[in-house]
Structures are given as C-alpha cells and as structure tokens.
Amino acid sequence: MPNIDLSIKLCNIRLNNPTILASGILGTTKALLKRVAENSAGAVTIKSISVEPREGHKNPTVITFEAGMLNAVGYSNPGVEAAAREFTDLQDVGVPVIASVIGTQKEDFVRVVEGISGLEFSAIEIPLSCPHTPGFGLLAGQGTPQATFEITSAVRRATSLPIFVKLSPNITEICNIAKAAEDAGANAITAVNSMGPGMIINIEAQKPILSFKVGGVTGDALRPIAVRCVYDLYKAIKIPIIGVGGISTGRHAIEMIMAGASVVGIGTGVYYRGVDVFRKVCEEMTQWMQENGFSNINSIVGGAHD
Amino acid sequence: MPNIDLSIKLCNIRLNNPTILASGILGTTKALLKRVAENSAGAVTIKSISVEPREGHKNPTVITFEAGMLNAVGYSNPGVEAAAREFTDLQDVGVPVIASVIGTQKEDFVRVVEGISGLEFSAIEIPLSCPHTPGFGLLAGQGTPQATFEITSAVRRATSLPIFVKLSPNITEICNIAKAAEDAGANAITAVNSMGPGMIINIEAQKPILSFKVGGVTGDALRPIAVRCVYDLYKAIKIPIIGVGGISTGRHAIEMIMAGASVVGIGTGVYYRGVDVFRKVCEEMTQWMQENGFSNINSIVGGAHD
Amino acid sequence: MIEQPMMVKICDIIEESSTVKTFFFESNMQFEPGQFVMVWIPLLDEKPFTISYIQNNIFGISVLKRGLFTNALHAKKIGGTIGIRGPYGRGFSLQTNSNLCVIGGGIGMASLSAVIDRLNLTLKVHQGNVTVIQGTRTSAEIIYQKRFKNMNLCTEDGSVGFKGTTVKLFGELLKKQRFKQVFACGPEMMLYKVVELCREYCIECEVSLDRYIKCGFGICGQCDCSGHRVCIDGPVFNMEELSRMEDFGKTIMTKTGERVIY
Amino acid sequence: MIEQPMMVKICDIIEESSTVKTFFFESNMQFEPGQFVMVWIPLLDEKPFTISYIQNNIFGISVLKRGLFTNALHAKKIGGTIGIRGPYGRGFSLQTNSNLCVIGGGIGMASLSAVIDRLNLTLKVHQGNVTVIQGTRTSAEIIYQKRFKNMNLCTEDGSVGFKGTTVKLFGELLKKQRFKQVFACGPEMMLYKVVELCREYCIECEVSLDRYIKCGFGICGQCDCSGHRVCIDGPVFNMEELSRMEDFGKTIMTKTGERVIY
C-alpha cells in the first residue's frame, strides 16, 4: 500500500487536501467555517461579500430536484463592514480562508477588497458569473472577456493576495474569459459557478417555486458540464484550476482532477452527504488512490488528457 | 370527474395528445416510429437526416449518469436518398410524422427538404443546435440569430409544410434566435436540444468515456433549464413552442406546458420509463387533470405566467 | 421527506387566541415533535413553522400574526391552499418515564404542544407526569386552554395565573418539585435563563432555538448559531451543546446574515 | 446493472480455436444466458459481446477475431483491462425439463454456450436432454471441444463431423428425434431456415439476432429489426415475435442506419 499524500499547493497556499468549501454554502460565519474545517476541508470560502448589506431574494431561495439543486439566494450578505467584524482572527479556522468578493462595478470590488485587507484571508475569489442576481455577474455583463479583464485588473492593483476568478459554465467562450483573467493577473480560475438559470414550477400552484422565479442549477446535473469546462480550460490556460460543480464523492473529485483541476470545490455536496462530505471525499480519494497505485494527488492532475 | 381532452392542434396539425417523440431517439426506421405511435405518442420525429450518409461518431456514443444522459451520436444517418426510401407511406405510422433535417450549410437543408418533399411528412424540424457534431449546429455557428434567419428563410422557400426550428439551451440569447426564426417564417420553436456539451471521465481508464470526448446532456439534468427557456420564449414569441428536455412523467409534461409549451417532446424518457413512456405520461396527465379540475389541455398552456 | 413544496388544502382552522390561529391540513408526512415545515405562499414568501398538532394524517401549525407573511396566512380560509415542505430539523428527545417540565413563552408554546401530546399519551402507559408552564403578556394571548388541562399559566400583567415570567414561575416550582428533564421554547433570553436554572439544579434540558431560516436543510448558513445550523442540527439543542454555543442568548442573525449582539 | 463502463482485469484467456479467444474477468454482475455486455477499449471503440461463461463471479466472453476492435481485443494479455457495461438484453427462456436442441453457427456458438451450461446443470435434476449442433466452415474453427462432450459437429468442408450446414444436420436429426424447444444463434439466413424447420415440425424456437449495436439500452434506434430493438427487446426472440418481423432474414441495418435488403 503506497502512503497517500493528498496535500497540494495552490498559488503557494498549502492545503492538507484538495477539497475546498465553495462560496455561498455555510460560509456566513467564522464559526461555520471552523466547523467545516474540522470536517477536513482543505480550505474554505466565505459567502460572497458586497459593499452594502443585501437581503437577497425572498424565500424560497433554494430548492432541490431529482438531479440537483436550484438556488437564487440573491447574494444576501451583511456588507463589507459587518463582514470585516465577523472574519477576524481567521487563523482560528485552522485552514486557509478565501474571501469571495462581489460588486456591481469594478470600484465596488476594490472597495470590498480594501475593506477586508487587514484580515487574514489567504486569497480573493471574484465570481463574475452569478446567473440570478440583477446587478451582478452574468446579469450585469461581467461574464465577457472585456469586463473580466477590467475587473480582474482593478482587483490586481488593490491586493497582493492570490486572485481566483470564478467563471460561469453557460458561456461558450469560457476559455477566452479565462485567458482574459489570466492576462489581467489572476492566479487561478474557479470553474464553475451555478448553471442556467433554470426554473421549477409547482404545477398545483401554477407558479415557479423560487421567488426570483429562476435560479442557478448545481449538484449532479452540473457535474458533466463542469468537468468539460475544466477539461477545456486545462488546455487553454497556464494558471491552476479550482474545479467546482456536482462533486460529492471521492470518485467525482478524482474525475475533476483528471480533467485538469488542481483542487475541487464542494457546495451542493454538503446537502447530499452532510457537513462531513469533505472528510468522506478525502477518505474515498485515499482509498481509490491506494487501490489504483497512486501515492501523490499531484500526479493525477490533468490525467485524462491525451 | 371532468371528461379529459388531451388533443391539441399544433400549426394546424391535429395531435391526439401533446407528447411527441423527440428526434434522434428510436426514429431510425418507419417500423420504430409505428411502434412509438402504438405506444400513444401524439406525433413522432425521425432521426435527423443530412444530404450524405453519415456514420457518426464511434462508440461509446451514449452514456448515462446519475442525473441524465450524455450523447455524441454525431448525426449518424443513411442520407436523404436512403431516408426517402425508408419513410414512404407514412400514413401507416398512424400519427403525424415530423422530418428532422440537418445540413452544414443552408443549401444542404434545402436539398434534404426537396429530397423528401414527395413523402407524407407533416412538418419539417431544423435543429440548429447540436453541441457535439463538427460541421453542424453550434459547432458550425448555426446558433446565431443571423444564421438562424438565413437557414430558416431558405427552408421556408423550399417547403409549404410547417417549419419547427430547434434551439439550444446553451445560448443566453435564445429569445433573439427564436425571434429570428419567427421572422423568417418558422411556424413553431422546438426548445430545447441537448445541453452543454458535458464530459464524463472513467477514472480507472483515465479517459473521457464518449469517443468524441464530449456530448450533449439530456434527461433530468436538463429539465429546469429547458423549462426556463420555454418560459422565456413564451413571453418573447407568438408561434407555439414544443417543449423538450427531461420529460418522463405527466407532472413534468404539465410543468413544461405551464411554462408555455403547447406540446412536449420526449427523448431520454424512453430510457427512464420504456417505449410506453408516452402512454404513461398521457395517463398521468389525464389523472392529474381530473384530480385538479381541468378538462382541456389547452387551458393550462402558459399557466405559470403571471 | 418532501423536498419541493406540496400544495395542501387547509381542512380546518382553530382560533387559539386573539392573535394565534391553528391551520390543519391532511398529509401522509411523518413528523416528530419539535420538527418544522417550510410554509410557502406562492408569490409571497416561505417561512418556518413547527408542527403543533400530530394526529394520524392530520397536522396543524399554530401561527402568531405578526408581519406580512403571518397576516397573509391568517387571511386564509378553510379550503385554501398552502405549500408545505419538510419535515425539517431534529426534534425533542423524549424520555417518557420521568417527571418532566415543559415551558413555553409566547408562540414558543406551539413548538412544545406536540411534545405535550406525545408525553401525555405515553405517560399514561409509563411512570411519570408532566408539568406545563405557559407564559404570555396577557390573558388574551394564552393558547391551547381547552387542549391542555392544568397548565401553570403566567402573565406579565397578572391578568390570569401567576403574575410574572415563565422563568420566575419555573424558579418557584423548582423549590417544590424535582424534574428529570425540561423542554422549553420562547424568547432566547428566557431560554438562556431556563438553561441557567437547569444547570443550577442539575436537570437535563432541551430548548428549541429561533433563527432566520432560508433553505431549511443546512446549506445556506443563514441560521447559524455558533457553527450549529438551527434548521438541521437543531432547532432543538441540549444543554451540553448549548454550553459550547457562545451565540446562545447573546446574538441574533439578521436577514442579511449579520451577527448582531443584543 | 452497470451503466458506465467499469474497468475489469482480464484474469484468464483461453484460445478456443485458431480465431476465437475467451477472455475471463471477475465481477459481481448478474448475467442470464443470452445477455451481452458492451466492451470498451478506451480511445478505440465499444462493441457488444455475449457472456459465454457464467461461473459465480467469473465471466467470459468468446471473441472471434474479424476486424479492428476484435483484433485489439485479441492482442490483450492476462492482466490487461477492458471496460464492461451491462448486462444488456433479454436472454433465452429456458425450459429445463424437455428434449432441447441448441444450434450454433460460427461464433453464434458463443451466445449459446452459457445456455448449454445452464441446461446441463439443470437437466441433471430434471428430465430431458440437450442436443448440441455446432457448425463451422472447417475443423480449425470449432470451439468449446473440451467444454461440451458429444456435440454434433458439422463443417462445410467436411473436415470434421457431418459435411454440410447446421440447417442440413438439424433437418436430418429432426427425422429421428422430437425436440420440445430449439435455441439458435448464427448467420441470419441460417436462423431463418431453422425457424422455418421448427415451424414445419411445430417446435418452439428462440434465436439470438445480430444487429449493429450503439447504445445498448434501447434509445438510439440503431439496432432496429421491424420495430424491435435487438439490444433491449432482444437479442433473443421467439417464433411468435419473429413471425411479425418482416426484416428477419431479409435486411441488415448498416452503421449509418440504412436498412439494406440482402
């Protein structure tokens, strides 16, 4: 039995294992981040923070279906000032903490980055790809190569932390956008955000269930799309990829890593398998690597490419 | 108990019920179309036909996963001449038969339409939206408003049959493309084709499973996306919509119809529930309508809109 | 568990007090005392309510009229429909062979009423008895008067029963009676003091917490209380868990997700 | 059922004849005689093969070397891996208490071998016996010589056994013996004639058909035979079904999906 090493370096951040809590799942408080870290996540991402507090969409904001989940939370968050109070002394969390920063224009991104600059975040993630929040992401035209370049450049000037740019699976030209981010100084690409949007209608009520009517699709339904995006990105860019979308087992994680991801993000998996999904995924990865004669996780990154 | 009427008129074609066999599923021979009709489909669509015979991609061409199906058949078909021999005396089928016509350029569409013009097809469907066949659909740039307008116009001049233009769920500007089709004289929109493409990797083989590596995602994973597309289209266009994507139960069909579809297409549902999925869906729709006090299927079309 | 809202018909409505109504509906869901459902009014909102009546296939939720959503619920008539998904959460762990005390403050009583039913049912068979304390501001707010005999009532204005808070009355009772376990629901400061008293008297205690609920199944993080998700890890927590929850009795979480010290 | 190819290790290989090898692998799949698997060689192709050996957790497929894919398979060594998904299709419906005849032409014998095993096993217990006819062009092509004793061999060149076709030999046997049921697999013209003979002699008959297989689970329509999908409705069909299949014995379907009359 080879000795299994799951640890990995992502933009010079050392992770015990390649599982990361995706943004928007449980990342509202430091206490929850800590709990996720105690359940073996290699790193954690906070829920996205904007300049001003936001109540988000009305409920229902999250709903499940046979093949995954639909959500339109609408970026509810307490705003950068309150967030700066919440996320102090982040070394208590025990693993690297990634800040997720959103804005309706590039100046907002910068203001949030500056507002949290005194804290101990290990990296800044900027999602330019939410499919269901007016003023942000796709609904604000942030998912073009041009906008991506501009926002990333602005954030680049505002911080020396590693920058992860998070992309949408909807966009056919995902590789061009990733290249624009790379050119602007991004250190990694997070692929992908939720897909769609989609809609689920309650036929007795004759109404869409989500209050915002549509929401982003995540979970199992998203996985093949996310894997394809990562596979394409791996050929197109040089910076590492954080593969996100439908991962809830060790096999899923290995699939994503073979497609080209250096690490994986897990969101909906917390619903499928509980907060300890991170531990389960790591155990399953370890066992698979043992059975298949791999000792180092780095050696399988991009393994599915010719 | 109200007396339930599932019959519906689509572009002046009378259907006993609103379920249609989607293109590419079982539609290779007249005998199979007949079998599907005997299993209560309201209409059937043949597998897409090109000018020349095509072998399609190598196997594996179709694969299932937790949330649906991935396929890259690659438009295998015997070409228009052989198809014209296969699909004679279509009244034997017992329900309206829709021809699906593909081409790498608009002249090809016209040649196929002309090649089958003597036969008894009830309508011509033109999919401009396949995500996994080089030379066709999205990979040939057919999914733009401009190309859609041109191809549809050309087909319009070549036939007096109703034209259904089949769109991709990938495209953010689906409504613009539908309007282009409408302007060019399309009589209905088929929404949607398969999504993505996606990729599934076998981690022991360290290779994508499909020989073409990527394939279109269908089934449960696609349903919320397809429902949202149809919901948006219903507001944007006046011509009727054939709602396709992830339908395998009566509830799914009613959801799609409430989103705005006049009729529904079923593909992957044949895998989930067998060839008699059409009968099952009709029975389930009838029962639901009875329990919820509806007598006429037309009265619920678009019912989820404000 | 029902993951997407299921539309159910309101088959009966009881006016429990001037401000509380119970809405009954039929369903073949399975509920444990203390679990809640998400109630959906299409186009309006979706909010959490504890199941207050568990009777074969008929269930009830008791709703205090206080804002937009509960006003809309109160306007519903028999035959009207609401959407229900759930059940969610971890309910009370009932020990049915001891002397027990149930303490409800305000609408918190709704979360406890299914517990009392279950205890009354099983206490007939087993040893033990149950003491119920219900506290409100005034007599008009008292609920379940016909449903539960011999409740120990208290009102802040003294209009009925003991004049004072549930905590004060509980303190009085503690001087005379020994309880094995306490179940409580109500304003968090009340719960905090009940837990303090229980700790002092070495009594087991479980309380049902209240946080702003969005998803209901543990994904969005909106209902955090010191790393515990009220919707799925709770809403019921025991004393051991509460002792590790710094936020208990000290903070609330607003709708934006801000943790505010009160 | 395994829906995505599972990589299995080849744990043994037998050379059955000059052109046929059997590849064994371990798996906890469940197979019925007559069912097939889709065998995947990554980056190459995926093709259908009937399970020819069913032994607890060890299974075999017997492969005739004839083209690109089967050549690649024949090049595999013990320890090599292939992908397997399935089992697919409807197998033979075995009656185990009668006089039965099994007729294999060429590699069609592979589809029947698991049937013979099963019959031999159960015929020991029940009444009845089984007659096996295997036909090839020449003696070097005969397979399973050690596996099945007392086969009725026939070769077109007469190099061993009866000189002539399986159909001719079957016709001879019919003059002396009465069979309750016949199982056959081989070239479709052979099957057609076997079915004709069975109809004449009022014998039940099931045959396993061969069509180009793509998906294997009834969705793509590539394997059609008169509205019947060979992959899921078959590959085994009975006489009553065959009587309604106009394409049986008359057409093949090419890889492009063209139905060609031969």
Ligand SMILES: Cc1cc2nc3c(=O)[nH]c(=O)nc-3n(C[C@H](O)[C@H](O)[C@H](O)COP(=O)(O)OP(=O)(O)OC[C@H]3O[C@@H](n4cnc5c(N)ncnc54)[C@H](O)[C@@H]3O)c2cc1C
């Ligand atoms: C687990 C749980 C069980 C509950 N059970 C009951 C019950 O059985 N009966 C009952 O009357 N009430 C119950 N509540 C409280 C109930 O959800 C709120 O009273 C209701 O949501 C108020 O909505 P509104 O629009 O009428 O008032 P609003 O004006 O919107 O709000 C009034 C107050 O209600 C609370 N509230 C509002 N929205 C939510 C929400 N989404 N989640 C939690 N609290 C909210 C807040 O404290 C707010 O300040 C329960 C709450 C929780 C967390």
Ligand SMILES: Cc1cc2nc3c(=O)[nH]c(=O)nc-3n(C[C@H](O)[C@H](O)[C@H](O)COP(=O)(O)OP(=O)(O)OC[C@H]3O[C@@H](n4cnc5c(N)ncnc54)[C@H](O)[C@@H]3O)c2cc1C
């Ligand atoms: C249900 C079923 C069970 C079979 N079981 C066996 C078996 O146990 N042993 C065995 O040796 N062979 C079996 N075959 C046939 C086997 O699949 C082909 O011999 C094999 O696919 C040939 O591939 P190739 O690349 O070597 O040859 P090619 O040169 O590609 O083709 C040679 C011939 O093989 C057939 N063939 C090719 N591809 C397919 C396909 N995808 N599906 C069906 N037929 C195909 C065609 O008749 C073709 O003309 C079975 C076929 C079917 C339909």
Ligand SMILES: Cc1cc2nc3c(=O)[nH]c(=O)nc-3n(C[C@H](O)[C@H](O)[C@H](O)COP(=O)(O)O)c2cc1C
């Ligand atoms: C309830 C919910 C809330 C989310 N909120 C955010 C968010 O605030 N910021 C963000 O970048 N992504 C957000 N996402 C997207 C996830 O981070 C992730 O990219 C997506 O869910 C796909 O991964 P999964 O299939 O593992 O969930 C959210 C997803 C869900 C399900």
Ligand SMILES: Cc1cc2nc3c(=O)[nH]c(=O)nc-3n(C[C@H](O)[C@H](O)[C@H](O)COP(=O)(O)O)c2cc1C
């Ligand atoms: C195996 C397979 C083959 C398909 N081939 C075609 C095709 O030839 N032409 C076409 O327009 N659509 C084709 N499609 C798309 C379907 O017609 C349909 O739009 C899609 O599958 C979504 O519906 P579903 O979820 O009900 O399957 C194919 C789908 C599948 C699964």
Ligand code: FES
């Ligand atoms: S309400 Fe979403 S985690 Fe509890």
Ligand code: FES
């Ligand atoms: S091979 Fe696809 S239907 Fe039979």
